[in-house]
Amino acid sequence: MKFIIDTEENIAKKAAQRYVEILNRKPDTVLGFATGSTPLGLYAELQRLNAAGALSFKDVTTFNLDEYAGLDGSHDQSYRYFMDHNLFMGVDIDRSRTHVPSGLDIAAAADYDRQIKEAGGIELQLLGIGNNGHIGFNEPGTPIDSITHLVDLTEMTRKANARFFASLDEVPTQAVTMGIKTVMNARSIMLMALGKGKADIVKKSFTGPVTPEVPASILQLHPFVEIYLDYEAASML
Ligand code: F6R
Secondary structure, eight states, rough: OEEEEHHHHHHHHHHHHHHHHHHHTTTOOOOEESSTTHHHHHHHHHHHHHHHOOOOOTTTTTSSSSSTTTOTTTSOOOOOHHHHHHHHGGGTGGGGGEOOSSSGGGGGGGHHHHHHHTTTTSEEEEOOOOOTTTTTTBBBTTOTOSSSEEEEOOOOHHHHHGGGSSSSSSSSSSEEEOHHHHHHTTSSEEEEOOSSEEEEEEHHHHHHHTTSGGGGGGGGSSSSEEEEEEEETTTOO
């Protein structure tokens, strides 16, 4: 595991440079993306670099980590909507090659890992981390051999995400997420964490024991993981 620790702004820039390297080396790369507040700076930087001609998404295929169950892609809190508005609409990507698990056709989740494999597997999977150590929506206790599946969201996760909804009641209770095994199958992984609120879980995940109770700790066993942290998130390491 490699740690990159810097200011929030520089983290976004350094992470974006990894995409420049990868896409210039292999323009038809398969990328795994995440939603949430953490990647917003990176996504803005990728749009800027794309407009400046430093990288192109023209031949890229993408698979997102997760989606709320019950939300259609046109719902402004769906992760499909998030990706369209925070990245895809701002770059030269072919939208038909972007994949987000369906929040409505739950049975389709069973096919998501096969689709990823058929596309050639994920070259670089981007991850955030939940306050409880979740990656994707794999909450504590998720089996390490899990593939894309339907999950019940914990109260902690629903409360953390309620800031984006009008009220807690509106936060879906379930989601479809890539499993731990799906994530671990990616050839390389980039996890980003920002802010003091993530310092404790960052420490537990990457300096503590590997345990399903802290889902992100499994990343210690992956051969190529980069952890991008701002100074606050790294403050307990
Ligand atoms: C998002 C996802 C989640 C978030 C995590 C952190 O697709 O899978 O695991 O990465 O909840 O969210 P933020 O970045 O909002 O703190």
